[in-house]
Amino acid sequence: xxxxxxxxxxxxxxxxxxxxxxxxxxxxxxxxxxxxxxxxxxxxxxxxxxxxxxxxxxxxxxxxxxxxxxxxxxxxxxxxxxxxxxxxxxxxxxxxxxxxxxxxxxxxxxxxxxxxxxxxxxxxxxxxxxxxxxxxxxxxxxxxxxxxxxxxxxxxxxxxxxxxxxxxxxxxxxxxxxxxxxxxxxxxxxxxxxxxxxxxxxxxxxxxxxxxxxxxxxxxxxxxxxxxxxxxxxxxxxxxxxxxxxxxxxxxxxxxxxxxxxxxxxxxxxxxxxxxxxxxxxxxxxxxxxxxxxxxxxxxxxxxxxxxxxxxxxxxxxxxxxxxxxxxxxxxxxxxxxxxxxxxxxxxxxxxxxxxxxxxxxxxxxxxxxx
Amino acid sequence: xxxxxxxxxxxxxxxxxxxxxxxxxxxxxxxxxxxxxxxxxxxxxxxxxxxxxxxxxxxxxxxxxxxxxxxxxxxxxxxxxxxxxxxxxxxxxxxxxxxxxxxxxxxxxxxxxxxxxxxxxxxxxxxxxxxxxxxxxxxxxxxxxxxxxxxxxxxxxxxxxxxxxxxxxxxxxxxxxxxxxxxxxxxxxxxxxxxxxxxxxxxxxxxxxxxxxxxxxxxxxxxxxxxxxxxxxxxxxxxxxxxxxxxxxxxxxxxxxxxxxxxxxxxxxxxxxxxxxxxxxxxxxxxxxxxxxxxxxxxxxxxxxxxxxxxxxxxxxxxxxxxxxxxxxxxxxxxxxxxxxxxxxxxxxxxxxxxxxxxxxxxxxxxxxxx
Numbered sequence: 001x002x003x004x005x006x007x008x009x010x011x012x013x014x015x016x017x018x019x020x021x022x023x024x025x026x027x028x029x030x031x032x033x034x035x036x037x038x039x040x041x042x043x044x045x046x047x048x049x050x051x052x053x054x055x056x057x058x059x060x061x062x063x064x065x066x067x068x069x070x071x072x073x074x075x076x077x078x079x080x081x082x083x084x085x086x087x088x089x090x091x092x093x094x095x096x097x098x099x100x101x102x103x104x105x106x107x108x109x110x111x112x113x114x115x116x117x118x119x120x121x122x123x124x125x126x127x128x129x130x131x132x133x134x135x136x137x138x139x140x141x142x143x144x145x146x147x148x149x150x151x152x153x154x155x156x157x158x159x160x161x162x163x164x165x166x167x168x169x170x171x172x173x174x175x176x177x178x179x180x181x182x183x184x185x186x187x188x189x190x191x192x193x194x195x196x197x198x199x200x201x202x203x204x205x206x207x208x209x210x211x212x213x214x215x216x217x218x219x220x221x222x223x224x225x226x227x228x229x230x231x232x233x234x235x236x237x238x239x240x241x242x243x244x245x246x247x248x249x250x251x252x253x254x255x256x257x258x259x260x261x262x263x264x265x266x267x268x269x270x271x272x273x274x275x276x277x278x279x280x281x282x283x284x285x286x287x288x289x290x291x292x293x294x295x296x297x298x299x300x301x302x303x304x305x306x307x308x309x310x311x312x313x314x315x316x317x318x319x320x321x322x323x324x325x326x327x328x329x330x331x332x333x334x335x336x337x338x339x340x341x342x343x344x345x346x347x348x349x350x351x352x353x354x355x356x357x358x359x360x361x362x363x364x365x366x367x368x369x370x371x
Numbered sequence: 372x373x374x375x376x377x378x379x380x381x382x383x384x385x386x387x388x389x390x391x392x393x394x395x396x397x398x399x400x401x402x403x404x405x406x407x408x409x410x411x412x413x414x415x416x417x418x419x420x421x422x423x424x425x426x427x428x429x430x431x432x433x434x435x436x437x438x439x440x441x442x443x444x445x446x447x448x449x450x451x452x453x454x455x456x457x458x459x460x461x462x463x464x465x466x467x468x469x470x471x472x473x474x475x476x477x478x479x480x481x482x483x484x485x486x487x488x489x490x491x492x493x494x495x496x497x498x499x500x501x502x503x504x505x506x507x508x509x510x511x512x513x514x515x516x517x518x519x520x521x522x523x524x525x526x527x528x529x530x531x532x533x534x535x536x537x538x539x540x541x542x543x544x545x546x547x548x549x550x551x552x553x554x555x556x557x558x559x560x561x562x563x564x565x566x567x568x569x570x571x572x573x574x575x576x577x578x579x580x581x582x583x584x585x586x587x588x589x590x591x592x593x594x595x596x597x598x599x600x601x602x603x604x605x606x607x608x609x610x611x612x613x614x615x616x617x618x619x620x621x622x623x624x625x626x627x628x629x630x631x632x633x634x635x636x637x638x639x640x641x642x643x644x645x646x647x648x649x650x651x652x653x654x655x656x657x658x659x660x661x662x663x664x665x666x667x668x669x670x671x672x673x674x675x676x677x678x679x680x681x682x683x684x685x686x687x688x689x690x691x692x693x694x695x696x697x698x699x700x701x702x703x704x705x706x707x708x709x710x711x712x713x714x715x716x717x718x719x720x721x722x723x724x725x726x727x728x729x730x731x732x733x734x735x736x737x738x739x740x741x742x
Contacts, residue, residue, distance in 0.1 A: 113535040123536060153535075157528030157742055164484040164524070165494060167559025172543070175558050187546050188538025191562035371528055371742055 006220050007180060009118050014255035017054060017219070017246055024222055026055045026244060036063050041101035046316050047094050047245065055219060057229070058241040062214045066102060073203035073213040074098055074106040075240070077196070080129035081115035084136040085266035086346070087248030090313060091216045092140055094243070098216065099143055106142060107199045107213075108149040108367075110134065114196075117188040127153075136269045138363055139356035150369040152195050157371060162201050163194035169231045170194065178227055197228040200240035212238045219244040251283035254309055270354070273347045280307060280343050281336075287328075288335030299331035300338070307335075307342040314345055377591050378551060380489050385626035388425060388590070388617055395593055397426045397615060407434050412472035417687050418465050418616065426590060428600070429612040433585045437473060444574035444584040445469055445477040446611070448567070451500035452486035455507040456637035457717070458619030461684055462587045463511055465614070469587065470514055477513060478570045478584075479520040479738075481505065485567075488559040498524075507640045509734055510727035521740040523566050528742060533572050534565035540602045541565065549598055568599040571611035583609045590615040622654035625680055641725070644718045651678060651710050651717075658699075659706030670702035671709070678706075678713040685716055 004013030006020060021028055029051065038044045040063070047053055065072050076095045078088065099106050112130045116123050130151055137149060152159065175181050175190050203211035215225060222242050229239040249255065250265035264283050267276055287305030289295035302308040302325045315321045324341060327333035375384030377391060392399055400422065409415045411434070418424055436443050447466045449459065470477050483501045487494050501522055508520065523530065546552050546561050574582035586596060593613050600610040620626065621636035635654050638647055658676030660666035673679040673696045686692045695712060698704035 113532065117535060117539055123532060153532035154528060156531035157525060160527035160531055161484065161494060161524035164488060164559045167562070168488055168557050170558045171554065172552065172556050172558060172561065173554035176554070181543065183542065183544035183547070185543050186539050187541045187543060187558075187561045187565065188535045190543065190558045191538070194558065 008220050008223060011220065011247065015247065020219060021055055024055075024219070025226070026057055026219070026222055026242075029054055029056050029059070029243075033059055033063070036060075040066050041098070045094055045097050046318065047090065047313070049318070050312055051246075052090065052313060053094060053216070053243050053245045055222075055244040056242060057222065057225070057244075058239055059214070059243060061238065062212050062241045065212045071207065071211060072102065072104050073211060074102075074104045075109070075199045075203075075213045075215045076106070076217055077109035077111060077199070078133055078137065079111045079114035080126050080133045081119060081121050082129060083268040083270055084133050085268050086310070086313070087266065089136070089140060089269070090245055090248050091218060092137065094245070095216045096140055096142055098214070099146060104146070104214075105203075106147045107202055108137060108142070108147060109196070109199045110149060110151045111192070111195060112151045112153050113188070114152075114192055117186060117192055123153075134364060134367070135357050135360045136353075138360035138367055139269075139353055141356070142367070144363065144366045147367055148369040149367045154370050156195075159195060159198045162198045162205070163191070165235055166194040166197045166201075166228070166231050167191060169234060170227060174227070178223060193224050193227055196224045197231065200225065200228050200232065201235065201237045204237045210236065210238050212241065214241045214243060216243045216245070218247060220247075248313060249306055249309055251279060251285065251306055253285040253306060254304055267346060269350065269357070271350065273351070276346050276350065277343050280339050280346075284310075284339060284342070286335040286339075288338075289331075292334060295334060296331045300328045300333075300335060302328050305335070305338065307339050311342055311345065314342075314349065379591050379594060382591065382618065386618065391590060392426055395426075395590070396597070397428055397590070397593055397613075400425055400427050400430070400614075404430055404434070407431075411437050412469070416465055416468050417689065418461065418684070420689070421683055422617075423461065423684060424465060424587070424614050424616045426593075426615040427613060428593065428596070428615075429610055430585070430614060432609065433583050433612045436583045442578065442582060443473065443475050444582060445473075445475045446480065446570045446574075446584045446586045447477070447588055448480035448482060448570070449504055449508065450482045450485035451497050451504045452490060452492050453500055454639040454641055455504050456639050457681070457684070458637065460507070460511060460640070461616055461619050462589060463508065465616070466587045467511055467513055469585070470517060475517070475585075476574075477518045478573055479508060479513070479518060480567070480570045481520060481522045482563070482566060483522045483524050484559070485523075485563055488557060488563055494524075505735060505738070506728050506731045507724075509731035509738055510640075510724055512727070513738070515734065515737045518738055519740040520738045525741050527566075530566060530569045533569045533576070534562070536606055537565040537568045537572075537599070537602050538562060540605060541598060545598070549594060564595050564598055567595045568602065571596065571599050571603065572606065572608045575608045581607065581609050583612065585612045585614060587614045587616070589618060591618075619684060620677055620680055622650060622656065622677055624656040624677060625675055638717060640721065640728070642721065644722070647717050647721065648714050651714050652707075655681075655710060655713070657706040657710075659709075663705060666705060667702045670700045671704075671706060673699050676706075676709065678710050682713055682716065685713075685720065 004015050034044055062072050074095055076091055110130050112126045115121050116126050134149055200213050203213045222244055225240050225242050232239050252265055267279055285306040287301035289298055328338055375386050405415055433443050445466055447462055481501050483497045486492050487497050505520055552561060571584050574584045593615055596611050596613050603610050623636055638650055656677045658672035660669055699709055
């Protein structure tokens with residue numbers, strides 16, 4: 001049995017997503033619930049169809065509110081510590097789609113203190129990356145009338161009080177057992193989860209009545225919201241719902257979580273076309289065979305081929321994807337050809353994104369909730 | 372040996388102030404340093420002369436800056452959880468005098484989350500008491516041009532970032548050993564000291580260069596600033612200086628710290644003349660003898676007589692005080708007469724204070740730093 005460990009700050013080993021369901025006490029996203037979501041969204045996003053989003057908590061509560069025409073909020077976030085890479089935007093792509101389909105307001109938290117508290121990075125650096133990352137967020141196309149982006153260090157005047165109300169209900173003992181803190185942890189780390197709880201309360205505070213929020217995020221974040229769900233009812237807020245996705249794998253191989261700190265594991269949204277080509281060609285782990293002759297004869301393994309797996313996150317067209325899978329598996333398509341398909345797909349996406357990113361520079365203040 | 376325990380949240384047993392000096396690693400306020408302070412303040416405040424303020428840390432650094440004409444700041448605070456009583460204002464009276472004599476700006480923190488995190492009180496209640504207590508603070512006569520009052524929950528947008536910078540340098544291990552936290556402590560309590568550190572950094576942040584601050588407070592608060600002093604140099608700020616006073620004793624007897632939650636132990640600034648008379652007559656522990664005859668013969672003990680001890684905090688005139696001491700000790704003055712002197716003294720003070728408190732209602736916004 002492969003050992004693995006998933007916390008909001010570190011992923012070790014090869015993640016077994018099925019085991020995580022039991023370990024985290026989360027629920028598998030099943031066809032019935034997806035069907036109910038689809039009633040409101042017309043179609044179902046490919047990231048859900050393909051179970052990149054594979055688990056949830058209390059999604060049924062969100063759908064019940066949508067059913068009866070009650071306003072719900074979306075909430076997601078980004079803790080800045082480096083450039084945004086393709087893995088980061090997976091939850092945001094789904095969030096954007098949910099915003100469009102459900103017409104929901106979105107609270108986008110930038111916890112610019114988190115990485116400062118947990119990693120070897122200064123507050124100046126997290127602040128710099130916050131500014132940078134916000135451009136990528138805006139470029140993804142969120143509705144400027146319905147999206148509020150805020151930095152914890154700027155918006156704390158509206159957050160700290162509520163964070164304290166959460167904090168009073170989280171003992172040191174709970175924090176240690178849930179997050180694995182020990183005596184060498186700093187007191188900011190211990191308090192931080194309270195700040196991540198607050199945006200789940202804000203919908204109710206803003207609306208002046210209990211208002212449900214739905215949090216699309218990577219599965220490692222659910223632990224924060226597990227704590228939030230324990231607290232929320234005591235403060236008169238609904239338990240936040242999460243929609244949880246698997247990790248976007250690093251170029252080196254499926255299993256772990258991509259790291260923004262190792263340049264050769266990720267494709268950044270600011271990479272040039274040449275960067276992308278070079279990284280995929282050089283680093284993308286291949287499920288192909290060692291020789292062309294052998295590959296033609298035995299075929300490749302798409303399930304462990306990072307280029308193919310990345311395509312499942314970016315190629316919307318199921319038929320195209322199936323065709324690639326078949327041809328690769330049969331040996332008709334070579335590893336280099338598969339890589340080229342991914343390179344082309346990403347470069348079209350990034351060329352468009354980078355144009356929008358430039359334009360985003362003039363739109364920042366339309367999105368920001370500064371105080 | 373009498374056991375005693377002093378933390379910022381609880382005082383148990385009869386405090387031995389000499390032992391506290393060793394226990395807290397603070398310094399006794401000696402004649403030489405008082406002399407140096409007196410050069411700038413012309414005279415020396417009776418609370419210092421009488422060693423109500425009896426200890427300090429780094430006062431010499433403040434005086435060195437004053438010597439060379441460098442700006443220094445004062446910082447004190449009030450964690451609201453009930454009405455202000457006479458004990459609370461002792462550090463503030465000295466702070467006001469220091470502001471006048473040194474022409475120093477004052478940061479007055481209202482940590483309206485502290486008692487919420489540490490005691491059985493709601494955030495609504497601490498908020499209500501914050502508003503109430505601010506009137507007493509203003510009524511004491513601080514310079515409205517040089518005094519900024521702020522609530523943690525309102526001003527957190529300017530504090531939280533700096534609190535995190537402190538937090539990164541305080542391990543759970545340190546917090547446990549310094550403050551005595553355990554597994555049942557909540558994570559807000561663990562983080563709180565960081566918020567109390569921030570106003571010690573604000574002078575440097577506001578001035579844009581390292582700027583010394585002097586914190587007049589009760590001796591139990593030094594533990595927070597001991598932690599602040601460990602952190603400050605790493606963040607480029609000077610170590611804050613403290614000027615530390617003994618506790619104003621409860622009516623029931625010298626030794627402990629007055630509690631705002633037990634009505635019969637304290638005189639509040641909003642008490643009526645009749646309240647004051649009743650409380651002193653009924654509850655003030657007397658150092659007098661059991662009968663008039665015996666008292667006349669043997670005299671009273673002013674050192675354990677709460678009325679006399681309270682007078683040492685409120686009667687500015689040394690000669691008057693000495694005369695009272697002598698007459699009480701000799702038996703010439705009876706306990707009831709001593710009590711009447713205190714009642715009259717307090718009621719004159721409170722009548723004036725309550726007038727100023729009414730006027731303070733229109734002046735609140737002149738003092739507040741809201742965001």
